[in-house]
Amino acid sequence: MKLGLRLPQRLGVDLRHDLVETAKTAEAAGYASLWTYERLLFPETPAEPYAPPNVPWPETQRQAADPLAVLTAAAVATEQVRLGTSVLIAGLHTPVQLAKALATIDQISGGRLVAGMGAGWSSDEFRAAGTTRADRGRFLDETLDVFDAVWGQDPVSFRGPRVVIDNAAVLPKPVAKIPVMLGGGGSAKALQRIARRADGWLPFLSTPGPQGAARLRASWDRIREMACEYGRDTSQMEMVVVGNVTFTGRPAGPDRSPFVGTLEQIMDDIHTVAEAGADEVIVDLNLQDWFTSTRQMLETAVEIRARAAAL
Template identity: 85%
Template sequence: MRLGLRLPQRLGVDLQHDLVEAARTAEAAGYASLWTYERLLFPKTPAEPYAPPNVPWPETQRQAADSLAVLTAAAVATERVRLGTAVLIAALHTPVQLAKQLATVDQISGGRVIAGMATGWSTDEFQATGATRADRGRFLDETLDVFDAVWGPDPVNFRSPRVVIDNASVLPKPVSRIPVMLGGGGSNIGRGTSSKAVQRIAERADGWLPLLSTPGPAGAAELRASWDRIRGMAAEYGREPSRMELVVVGNVTFTDRPAGPDRSAFVGTLDQVMDDVRTAEEAGADELIVDLNLQDWFTGTRQMLETAVEIRERAAAS
């Protein structure tokens, strides 16, 4: 299983210097990929909690530097690592502009971009861009359709309720087809999960970007069963499931003492986090994204990178 690292975008990051240092350090340490996340704004009184039932929004996310700008800096500073978004929220973007931005970063990086997309959940962010929660699934589908059209051969002809492209060239094109991965909740997408969301992953995505929520053997079995369900559906759509990737997101929250048996995955001491890394591998993940942006006690990016390097070394040793 490969390891990826989410780049520092949070409050307190020196964007002029820290991004380049983080990208180069991660690549030198053996990380296979670098990822960014999207947070458009930080409401004082949000319409929804960060996580149910009443988890507050993390103070570190009062700043979340622009995802594609951060990825561009990483592209220039590195040579080999893949560069992904985990995730961009389709409803917050104009589809043609987003397709063009991703293609441009792909050209700058020499063809290393992965487009991780999702529907999103924040009412505050949707209303800031003129969208609603009701729009989110429809806007994601439309954005994926625009990607297919705009990244294909010119001239482009496309028509949807929001987008009309009439016999036009849209350049630059990606170096090659950009993999599109879709996020979709936690590691357990049982029968009660939205059939449309699961269908979209199975029918259209090059991979799935779930959060690992349950630690230990139960978590591995849960994630493996969900992934088997998605791949089974993909085969029914006539796709080749072996070409799809499972890239798990690990949002790390360190604690001073070992977390109890009811802990969530990637919450606890470093030893417990390493156990969760192994859980993701046992579940069949192709890659794990290590996200250290939530640590409000990190004194700076250097401390974050020291922890990231230690996680990479311990994973390699095991």
């Protein structure tokens, strides 16, 4: 199983130097991909908690540098690794402009981009972008439709609820088809959208150990079964699991959350994800306070990569 690494975007990071160093070091260490996440703003009194029932927003996300700008810098600094978003929130973007930006990064990188998309959940972010949380699923569907249209042949004609393109050239085009992966999957409708439209799935591990592996594998099997029912070829579909790492000084108890604990427990979770049939896991160290020290973060990332190779 391959490993990806989340790039530095968080509060306290020296974007000018740390981003390029991280990208180059991760590629040299054998990481297969580099990923960004999206956080538009950080409300002081958010409308929704970060996670139910009342988990506060992580202070480290007070700054989340623009994911597309970060990926562009990583594209220039690397040669082979894939470059992905996990995830962009469709409703925070104008679909045509987003499609054009992604195609441009794909050209800069020589065809290494993966577009991870999601519906989103934060009312504060949707209001700031001039959209609404209630329409987030519709915005995602329309964005995917626009991708299909403008990444295809010119001239492009498209008519949707927000977007109208009348017989126009929309350039640049991607080097080849950009894989579009979808996050989420908590509802039957979300699983259906992944099966019908996506090239892959970006889930979280819900529970450590064999029980978590079984749940993840069952959902992935169901997605691919539905995809086959839609007449799709599932042989190229991927499951890339997101691991938000939080290290603890001593082993976490049996009721711990996935990717929380000692380095040994984190490696156990990576093994669990592999047992579930994942193609890749994204190692996200942004929650760690020491992520602001590039040297310390990269030493840990390189060690995780070396240990995973030995599994």
